[in-house]
Amino acid sequence: MADKRGAGRDGYHHGDLRQAMIDAAEAVLAERGVGGFTLRECARRAGVSAAAPAHHFGNLAGLLTAVATLGFDGLSDAMDAAAARASATGGCRLAAICRAYLETALARPGRFRVVFGRRELDKEDPEMQRAGARAFGILVSETRAHRAGLAAPPPGPLPSETAKAPDFAEILLAWSVTHGFTTLLIDGQFDFLVGEDSGEDLLALFSQRLMHLLGAALAPDAALANRGHDG
Amino acid sequence: MADKRGAGRDGYHHGDLRQAMIDAAEAVLAERGVGGFTLRECARRAGVSAAAPAHHFGNLAGLLTAVATLGFDGLSDAMDAAAARASATGGCRLAAICRAYLETALARPGRFRVVFGRRELDKEDPEMQRAGARAFGILVSETRAHRAGLAAPPPGPLPSETAKAPDFAEILLAWSVTHGFTTLLIDGQFDFLVGEDSGEDLLALFSQRLMHLLGAALAPDAALANRGHDG
DNA sequence: TCCCTCATCTATACAGTGTCAAGTTGTTCC
């Protein structure tokens, strides 16, 4: 007999508390942000005592790690879809995944902040490691294919095995500019530069300039031109 | 009569609690990171009750805002010094300040994380607004001078008044790549790419590639070459 | 000299947090 608490809740046992906690966590993150995130509040929304989640997640870090895993996979899914769309329309795949990275983070800032270290996570968790490796693998293979002038990355060995290739500096720079722009935008660091309402303009500007930047800095011959400057 | 609690502590009153709290905050940040930061722990180290700091900082956010102000000014000082050094040795000023940004963050990761939004700050605080505007002003003027082919930025109006200039996209990208690289490096997101001990190599690599990237993407003619790509 | 004022600090209390130990409930399997 499901009472009004929601489907699956039929008395003492919840039914699917793990999923309910994750849903509640996402809702709390969306409403109150990372700073206002609380394990007890999530348990309250799932209609369960404060100690109940411990059986599924161990502790607070465990729940956040599950959210971070979702975040990584959300990034990967969005990047994959964007790359496929770009291939279909003849656009640049690398620019498309960078823009997808930014848009995904903008759609769920709280989740994105959980992924990128704003609170303690369990970095040994195998599921999260898999999701993280998958997301980074997309960045690696797409950057490499872009530099090689290929239409799309060929199927090959796992990215983590080939990550120490000599061109990983370009991969890091492509990721850095995307991640940096995303982080600064989400954290409102650009607010005193542009009005609140011009977020769309900023996004379009990013895409446009990013194209040029990627084209100029990550071209196949870029790694060979080694100038003698000093810092 | 100063007892063993420290200079200036002569009984009921502390003497310079404000500075002592800031020092304690920096120490706690260095030891335990942002996540382990606690107002009560700082008060404990300053040899003072938990409620004492309220009179100087209002609340926890007030103390963190003071630390963030220090962080902004630390960034500004390091960038100014690096730019002057670059001018003296004939190096690229923009690359020098980007590298200084990275090195300053690496030297005090906890302080850097406080500056960039890992915990609640008082964004209306005038001192912090001044420090933030100063740091960003350096980035703006140096990027603009770099793009104009000048040896150094000329004295002119306040950067905040001219920030909406048409070339602010390039300023944002230069900041983004530096900030993104810094954030990812500090948060250990590159750890599975490179070994723990090769931080120096990564820093050198960053400087070298950054030079090329800045040269290619932020050259004076870069803004004019507007290709018809679509995201 | 005394006393008054006021910023500074202490003591105490309160609601809220994460986590642990022990007990309760329901399911599943023999």
Next chain:
DNA sequence: GGAACAACTTGACACTGTATAGATGAGGGA
């Protein structure tokens, strides 16, 4: 049907940030 076990509750603990009221000492005017 009973046993074993996972899932959940209850109650407690140490800890947090913050509010309030009271204690302390420094400085200024008479």
